[in-house]
Amino acid sequence: MKNTILPKHKAITIFLIFAFGYYISNVLRAITATISPKLLLEFNLSASELGLLGGGYFLGFALVQIPLGYLLDNKGPKKIVSIFLFIATLGIIAFSLSSNFTTLLISRILIGVGVGACLMGPLTAYRVWFKDEVQQRTNSWMLMTGAVGLLSSSLPVQLLLPVIGWRFIFVILALLTLLCIILTIIFIPSWNLRETRGGLEHKGSLKEIWQNKFFKSLVPIGFFSFGGLYAIQTLWAAPWMVRVSGYTPKESANGLFMIYMSLLLSFLCWGYIVPRISKNITDAIRLLKLGAPLNLIILFFIIYLGSKAGAFQLSIFVVSCIFLSLAQPAVGLAFPLYNVGKALTSFNLLVFIGAFFMQWMIGIIIDFTIYIGFSEIAGFKAGFSFVLFTSFFSYIYFFIKNFNKK
Template identity: 40%
Template sequence: MTGAPAGLRRALAIFGAFAVVYFFSALLRAVTATLAPVFSAELGLAAGQLGLLAGAYFLGFALMQLPLGSALDRWGPRRVLLAFLAVAVLGCAAFAAAGTLPQLLLARLLIGVGVSACLMAPLTCFRHHFSAGAQLRANSWMLMTGSLGMLASTVPVQWLLPVLGWRGLFVAVAICLAVAMAGVALLVPRDAPAAQAAGGAGQAGGYRQVFSHPAFLRVAPLGFFAYGGLIALQSLWIGPWLTQVGGRTPAQAAQGLFLVNLAMLAAFFCWGLVMPRLIRAGWAGERLIARVWPVGVLLLGGIVWLGPQAGAVAWALWCVCTSVVSLSQPAVAQVFPAALAGRALSAFNLVIFSGVFVLQWGIGLGIDALRAAGWGVVPAYQAAFAGFAVACLLSFLWLHACRRRQADAPAWQAAR
C-alpha cells in the first residue's frame, strides 16, 4: 500500500480488524493447555484423550485448508472470513453446552473449522495489497497478535475461571467473535472483481502447481514437524510437562505458559521489525531458518535430557529459537503469483496443522502407551518428546540436503 497517511490509516485499519479476530483464534487454540488440569479433573481425561480433544481443533482446521484456499482466491478474504467466523461462534456456544467427550470433540472440531481462515484470510489480503517486505512484517505481527492471544489464554484465563467457569469463558469468546465479525465487515475492503476473476481461474490446476513446486516440497517436512510441533507443544504439551514432569501446580504452570507466550510475542515483534532490512541485505526466510535451526534442536534435546529441571525459561528459549520457521509461510506465498496466493498459503497451512494434530495426539498416545508398559511419568514424557526431537532433526536435515541439491533453484529467489 502507499506510504501516504490515508494509505497508512487504511492499512492499519485492515490489519487491526484481522488482528482482533486472530487474537481470539489463538486464544481458542491454546486455552486447552491452561484448562488441561480442569478437563482432566472434571471429565477424567487421560493423556491420549486430552491430546485428542486439543487436536480436534487442528483436525477441523486442517480439513478446511484446501477448500479454504480455493474460496479465498475465488471470493476474497472478507467474505470467506465472515462465513467461517459464523461457524466459530456456533462452535464456541456448542462447546460451552457440551456434557460428554464426543460432544466436546464435535464442538472443538467446529471451532477449528470456524477459525481456519483467521490467518489465511489476512495473509491473502496482504499478498494482494502489501509489498514483499510489508507482507513479512505484517505476517510476523499477526503472529505476534496470536502470541498475545495465547498469552491471554494463560494467567488471565486462570483469573477468569473462578468467575466464569470454563463454560462461561467459551460463551464470552463467542460474543467477542461476533463483535469482531462486525469489525471485519466494516473495515476490510471487498476484493476488486479483477482480483476475484484472476483467483477463479485455474482452480483445478492450482493445487497441483503448489504441491509439486520444489520450494513447497523443500519445506513441507519442516512445516509438519518443526512448525506444527511448535504449535502442538505451545498450545498443549508444555503445560502438562510443567505439571507432570516439573511438578508445578496448575497456577505455576499457567505462569510458565504466560512467560513462554510473552517470549513468543517479543520474538514475532522483533521478526516484524527486522525482516524488511534482512531481506534487503540478502537474508531470505529459508536462509535464516538454515542458520538458526541447530540451536532449536539442541535446546529441545537439552530439555528432554534435563527432564524435571527444564522449566518455563528453557521452553521459552526453545520457542523463540524455533519461531524462525514462521518465516517459511509468507516466503512460500511470494513464490507463487497473487492469483494463487490463497491456495499456496492454505496448502502450506494444511501441512502445518496436520502436523499439529498428529503430534498433539501422537505424543499423548506415546505417553499413555509407555505408562501402560510400566514406565514412570517422567521417562514416558522424555521418550515421547525425544521422538519429536528426532523428527525435527530429520526435517531440518531434509531442508539442508535439498538446499545443497538445488542451490541454484529459482524458488526462493523472489523472496531474496
C-alpha cells in the same frame, strides 16, 4: 500483474481487524492447556484423550484448508472470514454447553474449522493489498498478535476460572467472535477478482503448488517441525510443567504466561529485524538453514534435563523456533497472486494436520510408556523425543533440497 496497494490508514484498519480475529483464534487454540486440569477432573480424561481433544482444533483447521484456498482466491477474505467466524461461534457455544468427551471433541473440531481462515485470509489479503517489502513484517506482527492471544489464554484465564468458570469464559469468547464478524463486514474491502488475476482467467491449480520444488522441500518441516512446536506450545508445555517439573496448576499458568510473553516480545522484535535481513525467498532459505537447528538443540537439552526443565527452558525453546516463521510468507511470495490463497492454505494444511498428529501422538507415547512400566516423566521425555527426531530429519531434508541456494 500488480498488487492493489491500499492507502496507509486503510491498511492499518484492515490489519487491526484481521489481527483481532487472529487473536481470538489463538486464545481458542491454546486455552485447553490452561483449562486442562478442570477438563481432566470433570470429564476424567486420559493423556491420549486430552491430546486428541487439543488436536481436534488442528484437525478441524486442517480439514478446510484446501477448499479455503479456492474460496479465498475467488471470493476474497471479507466474505470468507466472516462466514467461517460464524461457524467458530457455533462451535464455541457448543463447547460451553458440552456434557461429555464426544461433544467436547466435536465442538473443538467445529471451532478449528471456523477459525481456519483467521490467518490465511489476512495473509492472502496482505499479499494483494500491501507492498512486497512489508510481507515479512506483517506476518511477524500477525504472529505477535497470536502470541498476545496465547498470553491471554494462560494466566488471565487461570485467574478467571475460579470466578466465572470455563464455560462462561467460552460464552465471552463467542461474543468477541461476533464482534469481529461485524467489524469485518463493515471495514474490510470487497474482493476484486479481476485485479488479483490481472484481467486473466487463470484460476491456478493445486498441482502447481504441490509440484513446486521449494514448496516440496518445506513439506516435512510444515508437518513435523511446525506440528511439534504447536503441540508443545499450545498443549503439552503445561502438562510437562505439572507432571514433570512439579508445578502447581497456578504455577503452570504463570509458566505459560512467561512462555507466551517471551514469544510476543520475540515476534515484536522480529517484525522490525526481518525486513532488513529477509527480503526474498533466497534470504528466507539462508536464514532457515542457519537458524532452524537452534530449536532442536534447545529441545534436546529440555529432554536431557527432564524435571529440571521448566518454564524458562520452554520459553527459550519457543523463542528459538522463530526462524520457522520465515516459511509461511516465503511460500506466499513463491507463487503468483492468483495462486497465493491455495499456496498458503496448502502449507497450512500440512502445519495443522501435523499439529493434530503430533499433539495426539505425544499423548499416545506418554500413555504407552507408562503402560509398559516406565515412569510418567520417562513418558513425557519419550513424547518430546519424538518431536526432536522427526524435526531433525525434516531439517536435513530441507537442507539437502536447498543445498545450492545461498
